[in-house]
Amino acid sequence: MGIPISLRFLGTSTATPFASSSILSSPLPEEVFDPASHIIQEKDLLRKSPNGSLRVLELIDDGLLEPDAKLYSQLLNRLTQLGKIKEGKMVHTHFMNSKFKHYVVIQNTVLNMYAKCDRLDDAREVFDKMPVKDMVTWTALITGYSQNDKPVEALVLFPQMLRLELKPNHFTFSSLLKAAGARADEKEGEQIHGYCLKYGYDSNVYVGSALVDMYCRYERMEEAHFVFDGLEHKNEVSWNSLIAAFARKNEGDKALQLFQKMQRDEYKPTHFTYSSIFSSCASTGSLEQGKWIHAHMLKSGLKLIAFIGNTLLDMYGKSGSFDDAIKVFDRLAKPDVVSWNSMLTAYAQHGLGIKTLQQFEKMLKTGIEPNAVTFLCVLTACSHGGLLEKGQHYFEMMKKFKIQPEVSHYVTMVDLLGRAGQFDRAQSFIRELPIEPTAAIWGALLGACRMHKKMELGVHAAERVFELDPYDSGPHILLYNIYASAGKWNEASEVRKFMKEIGVKKEPACSWVEIKNSMHMFVANDESHPQKDAIHKMWGEISERIKEIGYVPDTSHVLLFVNQQEREAKLQYHSEKLALTFALLKTPKGSTIRIKKNIRVCGDCHSAFKFVSQLIEREIVLRDTNRFHHFSRGSCSCGDYW
Numbered sequence: 226m227g228i229p230i231s232l233r234f235l236g237t238s239t240a241t242p243f244a245s246s247s248i249l250s251s252p253l254p255e256e257v258f259d260p261a262s263h264i265i266q267e268k269d270l271l272r273k274s275p276n277g278s279l280r281v282l283e284l285i286d287d288g289l290l291e292p293d294a295k296l297y298s299q300l301l302n303r304l305t306q307l308g309k310i311k312e313g314k315m316v317h318t319h320f321m322n323s324k325f326k327h328y329v330v331i332q333n334t335v336l337n338m339y340a341k342c343d344r345l346d347d348a349r350e351v352f353d354k355m356p357v358k359d360m361v362t363w364t365a366l367i368t369g370y371s372q373n374d375k376p377v378e379a380l381v382l383f384p385q386m387l388r389l390e391l392k393p394n395h396f397t398f399s400s401l402l403k404a405a406g407a408r409a410d411e412k413e414g415e416q417i418h419g420y421c422l423k424y425g426y427d428s429n430v431y432v433g434s435a436l437v438d439m440y441c442r443y444e445r446m447e448e449a450h451f452v453f454d455g456l457e458h459k460n461e462v463s464w465n466s467l468i469a470a471f472a473r474k475n476e477g478d479k480a481l482q483l484f485q486k487m488q489r490d491e492y493k494p495t496h497f498t499y500s501s502i503f504s505s506c507a508s509t510g511s512l513e514q515g516k517w518i519h520a521h522m523l524k525s526g527l528k529l530i531a532f533i534g535n536t537l538l539d540m541y542g543k544s545g546s547f548d549d550a551i552k553v554f555d556r557l558a559k560p561d562v563v564s565w566n567s568m569l570t571a572y573a574q575h576g577l578g579i580k581t582l583q584q585f586e587k588m589l590k591t592g593i594e595p596n597a598v599t600f601l602c603v604l605t606a607c608s609h610g611g612l613l614e615k616g617q618h619y620f621e622m623m624k625k626f627k628i629q630p631e632v633s634h635y636v637t638m639v640d641l642l643g644r645a646g647q648f649d650r651a652q653s654f655i656r657e658l659p660i661e662p663t664a665a666i667w668g669a670l671l672g673a674c675r676m677h678k679k680m681e682l683g684v685h686a687a688e689r690v691f692e693l694d695p696y697d698s699g700p701h702i703l704l705y706n707i708y709a710s711a712g713k714w715n716e717a718s719e720v721r722k723f724m725k726e727i728g729v730k731k732e733p734a735c736s737w738v739e740i741k742n743s744m745h746m747f748v749a750n751d752e753s754h755p756q757k758d759a760i761h762k763m764w765g766e767i768s769e770r771i772k773e774i775g776y777v778p779d780t781s782h783v784l785l786f787v788n789q790q791e792r793e794a795k796l797q798y799h800s801e802k803l804a805l806t807f808a809l810l811k812t813p814k815g816s817t818i819r820i821k822k823n824i825r826v827c828g829d830c831h832s833a834f835k836f837v838s839q840l841i842e843r844e845i846v847l848r849d850t851n852r853f854h855h856f857s858r859g860s861c862s863c864g865d866y867w
Contacts, residue, residue, distance in 0.1 A: 297320045329358070333362050364394065376407040401417050403439070433456040434460075461497075468480050475509060476505075477509040477511050477744070481514060507540040514742050538557075562598075582615060640669040644676065670682070701731075799827065801834075805845065822848070825849050834861070
């Protein structure tokens with residue numbers, strides 16, 4: 226057996242030497258070996274990489290260590306795990322100067338290192354220079370491209386691989402299916418599926434999971450379910466693929482049903498399972514379901530690791546439970562930039578502009594560097610809070626962190642200026658943009674014009690939007706509202722006529738309220754609900770009572786050419802009022818009522834909700850497309866600025 230190298234031999238008390246009978250060709254001289262010293266074995270050295278790895282190279286260069294293929298593979302694999310590409314390159318160079326340089330297995334390990342460390346150009350160079358390539362070689366490069374968002378590059382390699390009569394394995398197909406799912410061409414995915422059948426991998430649990438995910442990304446849920454049901458052996462990965470797919474589609478009930486069935490079939494939910502469910506609850510605003518899943522996770526014993534904490538935080542923030550979001554954030558052992566962004570988003574969406582900026586400054590002091598999403602959160606908070614000068618300050622601060630503004634940042638700045646009534650500055654900002662203004666940028670200006678009743682400028686902004694995106698119903702409705710508010714009924718009628726001609730339909734206003742883990746949906750003037758009579762009767766009573774304490778219906782929000790009495794009647798059964806009334810009928814006194822709406826809340830409903838919160842002495846949380854409104858004791862958290 227070979228003799229280990231002592232710490233004293235390396236010349237430092239903290240160095241970690243490498244010792245293995247397989248790589249020492251002869252014993253060391255007696256005067257070098259100190260039997261009293263603490264001996265560190267091979268695995269301990271590798272654990273100390275990358276410095277330990279480089280010391281191994283020094284020993285080889287000094288002739289004190291005879292390398293073998295296993296050694297190079299171990300060093301490269303460990304450096305890949307650590308993401309130490311600089312040290313990995315040094316090992317690669319050393320290997321290429323050794324007698325093992327033609328070993329395909331080690332060359333594949335080098336290629337894999339570059340691919341996993343997102344150095345795809347280096348990976349491709351290694352691939353192109355390899356005189357002999359096997360199936361692992363091709364799969365490693367395909368996987369590298371697939372996992373680094375280069376689906377085209379991954380897919381073009383497959384037919385080249387087949388022409389060499391190399392047989393793909395389940396790793397190859399899993400990566401190809403991931404790449405195909407990222408593409409819009411569904412035929413590519415179908416062809417890969419066909420090859421999975423040909424080579425007998427369609428029933429493989431990993432390939433099957435990738436097939437499920439691919440069809441879900443194509444929104445072909447029937448095929449996804451068919452593949453899933455056909456898997457003889459399922460595992461947590463296949464279950465997670467299907468659950469995550471329904472969560473992405475905002476099918477909250479279906480995702481939850483699958484979660485429950487997964488447990489009945491005795492599969493244990495993983496962190497990824499819970500993350501998908503929390504994301505689904507966040508998108509639908511299903512707070513009670515989210516709380517139930519959170520309790521289930523705690524009971525299962527899973528730890529609150531970073532990415533789960535972030536999705537949980539996001540769920541509570543988007544579901545209107547701001548206090549719970551803060552509690553989750555405070556329990557995170559080491560909040561990262563995603564954690565901070567989720568918290569900043571919650572502050573911003575709940576109308577806490579100053580608090581958002583305070584938290585942002587606190588984040589900077591912790592040493593966490595902001596990214597583009599961080600600044601979008603901050604700018605959104607400034608827009609919602611009317612913090613004009615602060616918003617411009619933080620927009621300029623992006624340069625300090627070398628962050629190039631994206632379209633979303635420009636949209637938010639136009640929104641900020643427009644909401645504040647600074648239309649000259651908003652137009653100058655648009656003219657001076659380094660990019661061509663998009664439909665979203667002009668749409669932000671149009672929305673501000675609707676708010677401030679700036680008809681001429683609004684028409685100009687609408688025309689620019691229609692040139693870029695004529696089929697989005699939102700800008701058409703805004704223009705219609707601008708004309709109707711100004712009493713320009715002929716022009717408003719022309720907008721409706723144009724929408725009909727090009728096939729643009731107005732999205733119906735809907736509101737949802739969660740009662741005992743079930744979501745109930747309402748539309749304006751809803752006549753289909755089984756309890757409509759009770760709902761209409763109760764709202765009539767509430768309407769009369771809030772009029773007694775100061776509520777006056779704002780008929781300017783009825784944009785129809787009808788008389789005053791008809792206008793007032795049209796206001797009474799907006800979807801959010803029906804949802805509120807149903808919640809009052811079905812929830813205990815004193816509990817918070819949470820409502821979600823798919824469009825911006827109208828001014829009359831906003832006013833009515835303030836008076837209702839005063840009348841019933843309960844908090845009402847309304848989440849519309851812009852933000853959260855917390856109504857309590859006759860006032861709203863937005864300060865009537867939204």
